[in-house]
Amino acid sequence: MQTSTKPCTLGFGARPPKARGWRGLAIASLLFGALVISAPAPAADADAAGEYIRAAGERFVELAKAAPDDADARTALVRNFLTEHAALNVIARFTAARTWREMDQDQRVRYRDAIHSLAARFFAGRVTEVANTEFEVIRSIDAGRKGFLVITRIQAENGQPTEVEWRVADVDGELRIADFVVEGISVLVNYRDEVRSLLEQNSGDIEAVIAHLNSQAGL
Amino acid sequence: MLSFQSHHPRMRSARRSAAHGVAIALAALFTLEVAAAETAIDDPLLVINRPVHVFNKGADRFVLRPVTSGYRQVVPREIRNGIGRVLENLSLPLVAVNHVLQLNPDAAARTSVRFAMNTLIGVGGIFDVATAEGLPREPTDLGLTFAHYGVGEIAYLELPLLGPTTVRDFGGTALSIVVDPAPGTHIDQSKASEYRTGQGILETVDRRSQHYEIVNDLLYSSADSYIALRNSYLQRRRRQVNGDLDDAARVDELPDLFGEFEDEDDAN
Numbered sequence: 001m002q003t004s005t006k007p008c009t010l011g012f013g014a015r016p017p018k019a020r021g022w023r024g025l026a027i028a029s030l031l032f033g034a035l036v037i038s039a040p041a042p043a044a045d046a047d048a049a050g051e052y053i054r055a056a057g058e059r060f061v062e063l064a065k066a067a068p069d070d071a072d073a074r075t076a077l078v079r080n081f082l083t084e085h086a087a088l089n090v091i092a093r094f095t096a097a098r099t100w101r102e103m104d105q106d107q108r109v110r111y112r113d114a115i116h117s118l119a120a121r122f123f124a125g126r127v128t129e130v131a132n133t134e135f136e137v138i139r140s141i142d143a144g145r146k147g148f149l150v151i152t153r154i155q156a157e158n159g160q161p162t163e164v165e166w167r168v169a170d171v172d173g174e175l176r177i178a179d180f181v182v183e184g185i186s187v188l189v190n191y192r193d194e195v196r197s198l199l200e201q202n203s204g205d206i207e208a209v210i211a212h213l214n215s216q217a218g219l
Numbered sequence: 220m221l222s223f224q225s226h227h228p229r230m231r232s233a234r235r236s237a238a239h240g241v242a243i244a245l246a247a248l249f250t251l252e253v254a255a256a257e258t259a260i261d262d263p264l265l266v267i268n269r270p271v272h273v274f275n276k277g278a279d280r281f282v283l284r285p286v287t288s289g290y291r292q293v294v295p296r297e298i299r300n301g302i303g304r305v306l307e308n309l310s311l312p313l314v315a316v317n318h319v320l321q322l323n324p325d326a327a328a329r330t331s332v333r334f335a336m337n338t339l340i341g342v343g344g345i346f347d348v349a350t351a352e353g354l355p356r357e358p359t360d361l362g363l364t365f366a367h368y369g370v371g372e373i374a375y376l377e378l379p380l381l382g383p384t385t386v387r388d389f390g391g392t393a394l395s396i397v398v399d400p401a402p403g404t405h406i407d408q409s410k411a412s413e414y415r416t417g418q419g420i421l422e423t424v425d426r427r428s429q430h431y432e433i434v435n436d437l438l439y440s441s442a443d444s445y446i447a448l449r450n451s452y453l454q455r456r457r458r459q460v461n462g463d464l465d466d467a468a469r470v471d472e473l474p475d476l477f478g479e480f481e482d483e484d485d486a487n
Contacts, residue, residue, distance in 0.1 A: 087476075094476050118442065125436050143470040145477065160356060165469070169476060178476055184458025189474065190450045193260065194442035201443075216442055 044175050049148035049168040050140035052175040056085050057135040057152060064131040074127055075218075079120035086119070087169045087176035088112055094178075095191045099199060099206055107206055114210050115191065117217035122187075132156065138163075147178065260375070260453055268377040272445040275382060276438055279427075284435070287427040301345045303425050307356065308337050308344025309418070313399050317359045321367045326357050359459075361391030366460040375449055383452035 044052075060081060067074050082088070092112035093100045103111060134155040141149040148168040155161045167179035167188070179188035195209060202208035262268065291299070311334035318327035333349040333356075341348045350356070365387050373386035384392065396415070427434060441447035458464075464472070 090476050094474070118440075121440055122436055125432050125440070129432065141466045141470060143473060146470060146473045146475060149466075149469055149473065160350070167473065167476075183455050185451045185454045186474075189454065190447055191442070192474075193450050194446045197443045197446045213442055216440055 044148070044170045044173075046140040046142040046148055049142075049175055050137045050150050052168060053140070053150040053152065053166045053177070054135075054137045056177065057137075061130055061133060061135055064127045067127045067131065071124065075120050075124040078124045078127065079116065082116060082120055082123070085177050086116075087171050087178040088116055090169050090171060090176070090178050091115060091119075091188060091191070094188060095195045096206075097192065097196065099195075099204070103206055107210070110210050111206065111213075114213035114217065114219075117219055118191075118213050119187070121217050129156065140168075148175075260450060262375050262449065264374050264376060268375065268449075269445055271377045271379055272448070274379055275377065276444060278380060279434075279438060283423070283427055287424055287431060290424055291428055291431065299425070299428060302421070303429060304337070304341075304347050305344040306418075306422055306425055308334065308341070311337075313361075313395055314357070314359055316398075317361060317364045318357070320364045321359065326359075329354050330357055360388075361395050362388035362456070363391075363459055365391055372453070372456075375453060377445075377449070383448055385453070385456070388456065 063077055063081060067077060089112060092108065092115050095115060096103070096111060100108065136153045136155070138151040138153055140151070143149050147170060150166040150168055152164050152166065153161050154164050162182060165179075165181040166177055167181070168175050169178040179186055181187070195213075198209045198212055199206070202212075294302075311330055315327045315330040315334065318324070318330055333354040336349040336352065336354065337344045337347060340346075362385070370387050372388075376384050376386060376389060378384060378389065381389075381392075437447045437451060438444045461468070
């Protein structure tokens with residue numbers, strides 16, 4: 001995947017043709033609209049990734065503050081957040097590694113849902129810790145084909161500040177979170193190795209792995 | 220203030236044996252592997268570690284987790300935090316020594332001042348006045364000192380009751396027990412063993428309490444708790460060994476999410 005720091009101007013830079021009266025203006029507007037709609041989304045840059053994480057992080061803290069006491073309701077809340085902000089297919093492919101190619105479409109969807117549920121349960125357990133934190137974006141790095149890395153500092157109430165890195169992927173022009181790294185511990189790398197280990201223990205049977213992931217996610 | 224003399228004959232003998240054992244372990248440690256570039260997780264002792272993990276998980280489920288849960292219910296958060304700060308304060312002399320060994324005299328000086336401030340003004344470390352004065356924690360240990368001099372992890376270990384470590388880090392832990400210049404070493408030597416045991420139990424419960432939810436998740440909600448614990452330990456230690464990474468090193472560390480699937484079009 002290539003990334004660029006140059007904003008795409010296709011559509012916005014097009015000069016409207018001369019037109020006479022309302023009819024000409026309408027045709028020009030339609031052409032202009034068509035150009036804007038058909039143009040690829042502007043490539044994201046590191047600043048945009050930082051802003052995306054700032055907004056997503058603040059939203060998560062707000063959600064955490066209003067989170068219900070019921071564990072299932074909290075998990076559902078986090079699941080919706082992940083649906084909106086996580087690069088679920090990228091995460092699923094990366095964690096399944098070569099097995100992804102061997103899965104049929106139905107298995108891919110069920111595997112991705114199982115990873116999604118497991119992550120939702122994991123982060124739902126963090127919600128109470130997040131509720132009283134302050135969140136600050138320190139800087140963002142353009143990692144080229146690897147996407148973006150956004151460095152943040154999370155200050156817990158009465159605690160030492162913790163540096164958290166967010167891996168952001170540009171997926172078809174949309175920024176999505178692909179990993180979350182605290183003190184060097186990558187959730188994504190952990191999931192990949194856990195899935196690899198489960199595949200080894202189950203002789204490569206992805207159905208057994210999906211069943212195990214669902215069971216750990218409480219489904 | 221710092222004294223390594225033991226006056227009790229049995230303690231002297233025990234210390235000599237421990238020091239001898241640690242010396243052998245260190246010699247092995249230095250000769251077996253030096254400065255290996257560890258970018259992947261190699262686990263040659265997996266077949267031994269897995270059963271130990273099952274035992275440790277059982278010990279956590281039936282002993283440590285209930286004890287810690289009770290501790291968190293009975294002892295108010297502020298008091299628990301105070302206990303944690305006192306234990307951290309007790310570790311600071313050895314932390315300062317390790318900063319010196321790692322040729323970082325500035326960090327050693329800051330840690331020494333932190334220890335003095337929190338001991339004298341912070342009532343033995345109950346209150347962390349040093350952080351407010353711009354002297355936050357700068358933790359390090361003997362395992363990181365060994366790493367500073369190029370000693371690799373050698374192998375990942377999960378030890379009964381002690382949990383995750385590596386051969387290198389366990390060497391550091393064992394040596395610190397012998398040389399720790401913390402105040403506990405200088406009380407009545409006939410009671411040193413009891414003191415150490417008590418401190419060890421309190422540290423274990425305090426550490427489990429501080430990371431209560433995250434350890435519960437790793438042990439009971441992860442897809443494979445052995446792998447989750449091992450990876451978390453090793454990734455965190457490797458980051459500590461590498462210190463503050465510059466941006467290029469951080470990018471180098473990132474796994475490639477797309478490389479293997481560049482021909483796929485359903486990324487989102």
